[in-house]
Amino acid sequence: MSYWIWFPGDFEIYQLMKQNFSREERRFDWPAYWHATSWNHNVRFSRDYELVEPATFYVSAKGKGYVAVKRLLTEGTEQVDKFPFETEITCLPGAVTIEVIVCHLEGLPSIFVSGKMIYSDGSWLSSNYIEHSQPVGTSELFTSHEQNPMEFPYTHEVREPDNEEFTEGGLLLDFGYDITAVTLLEFKERFEPMTLCYGESRTEALDVADCYLKQVVETPDDVGLEKVDQRTFATRLRAFRYIFLPGIRKEQKNISIRVDHQYVDFGPGSQFTSSDERLDQIWQIAERTFRACSSIFFLDGIKRDKWVWSGDAYQSYFINQYSFSDKAIVERTILGLRGNDPFKQHLNTIIDYSLYWLISLEVYNQTFGDRDFLERVYPKMESLLAYCLEQTDENGFIYGRKDDWVYIDWAEFDIEGPLCAEQMLLVRAFESVIAIRKILNRPVTDIERKLAILKTNIQTFYWDADKKAFIDSYESGKRNVTKHANIFAILFDYADEKQVDEIKQHVLLNSQIPEIHTPYFKFWELEVMAKLGEYTYVVDQIKAYWGGMLDEGATTFWEYYDPSETDVSKYAMYGDKYGKSLCHAWGASPIYLIGRYLLGIRSTAPGYRQFEVAPQLDLFDQLSCMFPVGEGEVTIELAEGTLEVRTNVDGGTLRLPNQTFALSKEQPLTITL
């Protein structure tokens, strides 16, 4: 099979730039406000062949250039024959090198070589004329010469609204839940000017003056309209649940509106049903939310930014494992986020987001265990690491510089001097780097030394024995305590048993310490509580917080939810009346918490070559679940006091309180409880 091939990483860089340039807000475009690293515009592809018979091949390309067939002649000279693209080329038997030279001023240089013997795939090499012999990039999604790697092959589904309602002097269309779609305007008679008001909520769509996304359609030649056929026009891609058409009245309806829902189909994925209907409902909405936010890359949300944020993506890597467990989207997101060397700016300008990227490599390995990918991304791991090390002080602490954003969370930290939570992430990043280097047989002593010093200094500078907590920072002398660093300390196993108990009592369960407000950090807080065995607490929290959104009419989960906000203010964020995203990836964290902790499924060796299932059976009377584990899946059925666990792969273990069972491939294990 032939693949489209490109210089490694460039497809992801190109597509990520396109994605980060796609945001729309209140009639204008809003590009992501950080440096956009570029792909290579000039590339040479090559592969050596030993042909035992004549071979015919054909080269298609995006870009301009030529094909060179190089053959070493017996007298030591080289014969080079050059051909244009889109020509049938025949090689005689013997040793030949096929070179394809492609430049592309506006886009991504890429080629597709088809032939019986000579065809393009991952075995080709590429050069950007500085880095030579790089194994090319490919994708399972690009295997036809008619494709164009600059156009992602989304799945399309033309949909009618679930409901049409004439209200407030216009027509309100309801598509049931948030989707990303092109609006198709079909005029029964002639073209007619109109206004499209979009909303994730009914309130927003009906707010003609202030809805976030709106298009005033004036003429058939509008810049923002594409003519599909004589009577049909398409808008740009937007995310919405509702469309309101002010002024459209029933008796004069000349317009029919459908939408072309565009998405990436990640296949069936995991299943979860239980005796807890509320939890099942939360699972379903979380699953829908997560799929809506998973595209070429893991996005934050679908209405507003649609940018690839490293912190958000990092959480998605965890959710993904317990959902459709797609390997390609993780690789695309890791490569796209990282961009090209030289590394000159933290990911999304945020120090912690660079550190999450480093940590994500170990998460990737634990989930997918693909050494080849790690080998390919390795140089970029080292350059990002080097960039971070440049901004560490004499204690080994990483500190913010001008233009760096020290984020961690939307919370009130004492930000004077290096922040404890950042150091926790740095430790975790070092551990990840050590793990990856070990897999790739690279020396680790330099980082092991730094890690040891850093861990000691964190205890020395940040642990407050009186407060029984890690403090935010030490330079100001305020010794302020927030939950964040303490959550990391437990999550990453940097607190000893005594400290864990102290943190639990004096920080996590201490009402004097400010609460976590964002679902982003609630992710880690709930994970820590689950890790500490507080499963009932976790279930209650999930049902209260996410259930609360359901009570507010959510059909996808939100960026942020404050139960006290019940009027229109619940849609506001970042000073914008409708600035809140109502379909946000991190809102899908119950998938992870349920799969990882309530069902206790986890990879215990790279790529789930070994894995564990440890369901909290006390919580459920009935369960019917299926989860991906590496190349296979595991199902958990609980009914009438009988537990059945099945898997179609090796390496599984069922862990129940005081009992452990090996799971055998294709041999269901049934236990009467």
Next chain:
Amino acid sequence: MSYWIWFPGDFEIYQLMKQNFSREERRFDWPAYWHATSWNHNVRFSRDYELVEPATFYVSAKGKGYVAVKRLLTEGTEQVDKFPFETEITCLPGAVTIEVIVCHLEGLPSIFVSGKMIYSDGSWLSSNYIEHSQPVGTSELFTSHEQNPMEFPYTHEVREPDNEEFTEGGLLLDFGYDITAVTLLEFKERFEPMTLCYGESRTEALDVADCYLKQVVETPDDVGLEKVDQRTFATRLRAFRYIFLPGIRKEQKNISIRVDHQYVDFGPGSQFTSSDERLDQIWQIAERTFRACSSIFFLDGIKRDKWVWSGDAYQSYFINQYSFSDKAIVERTILGLRGNDPFKQHLNTIIDYSLYWLISLEVYNQTFGDRDFLERVYPKMESLLAYCLEQTDENGFIYGRKDDWVYIDWAEFDIEGPLCAEQMLLVRAFESVIAIRKILNRPVTDIERKLAILKTNIQTFYWDADKKAFIDSYESGKRNVTKHANIFAILFDYADEKQVDEIKQHVLLNSQIPEIHTPYFKFWELEVMAKLGEYTYVVDQIKAYWGGMLDEGATTFWEYYDPSETDVSKYAMYGDKYGKSLCHAWGASPIYLIGRYLLGIRSTAPGYRQFEVAPQLDLFDQLSCMFPVGEGEVTIELAEGTLEVRTNVDGGTLRLPNQTFALSKEQPLTITL
């Protein structure tokens, strides 16, 4: 006046990439075979204003984004209003910051702001989100909102052939001399398939099988054809003197061919006529050649590469001074060649070409004296310098690494170890860096130290007192002598008086030393002879070599000329039957040699604020010349024993043997000889 603005250097990088991707050869595209550095795809522009009255402005952009008007409110908060492009925006009086955010996936982010108070020009700042507050780039050529900085405003002239001839079973069109043009095919009746065979020479055009550029026109929908109107089709841009249409016979001529000559109009420039008709003729052809090869950038030639080569461009900087003396093309070429940081590959992969780039900054300063430009290019000078210094050895010698091309000239050097000629260029580059740093008030002691060591070591390692010559290299022990390093030694004043005499006798005039074969290095050889006062030798050489080309029918000067080649072999080069360029920039060097040495015009203070005129009056009975000197010009008239020198600027000196005269602005100086 409003200007289009962009991130500094990006316009040149974009256009240079376009240029280096434009080469065509034998039916395919041939991108330049080195790394193409990219422009910035995401840029923020800004300017602060203190408005005393309301101001209205309008923003056009290439790319997507928005306009933000920021105003600091009295209570200390900032009010930000955002607007789409192409909207009239009004600002109230007071202090405001206008920010324009633009991204461009496929092209160059650029904006054009028009308004009475608020408009875009060189006073705006830009950021690529890593480098902030960079003064924007502009061009005098882009001052209308209808323009597009990605499309260069070439001058167009539709031309008919000078001559049509039915021969060899087809129609041969002769446009008199090489031009770069689109071919316009106008069919009197219906479209007809045909073949276009291009040639810089008649022989090439008539060689249907082997001509370098050929287009087989098959259908009106051919990829390589653009429909201009119902009956007219345009080809891609090519350089040629002749077009041959095989199979077109007089009686059935359905086709009319014109060409759209595309060029950059550099204005009238210098003039030279003398009592030496042959020299005048050479001057005219050299001038035509140089103009043909001067486009957005200084190109090597027009038919084949059309790439921007740093060595070729360096020679053009000298010729330019004595021709149309355009400052903008020099700046564009310097910026385009240099590309973006990080500097990861020598210019055109050639070490000497990086060094010429460094030297060109001092040449630029001497010619144009624009400190602002030097300030802007300064960081890129330092990064290129740092890259070169990384590959110097314990003697301070620069050596070639893997993937570096140590070129100097097409000649047989002893290339074992560091090459002497490269060290001569490195010394010259250090001198240039020191000069530029001094102008910009930066410290120079580090480079002065390196320079001193390098000069001493060159004498120690390369000067051969027995051979009375600088040897190529010392590692092999061969002590091989070529002219190149010795030419540089005199040209750059690194040889003492005794050495100069010795080199002249034992190298330059020594028939045992291999001759210089390329017009590229003949440039420096003749300059050295001129510098040594051998004017008659120089005139004789010009008339023999360039005159020889005229005798061969040249209407522009060639890339290479060997008087012994008189058959079709004279068109061959690089193993290609028609591989030689017959219109090549370095072929125009007589312009420089005549202006700089025969007329003795030279800048003696940056920007010609002081200059000298020292004509070799023995060589001419009559002269009527005009040359640019900084912002003005100097004319030299010699007739019937009377010399008149006029200038419209200050700072001039006329230097005759044993006599020196100050030239006064607008006051002709007349001398009876």
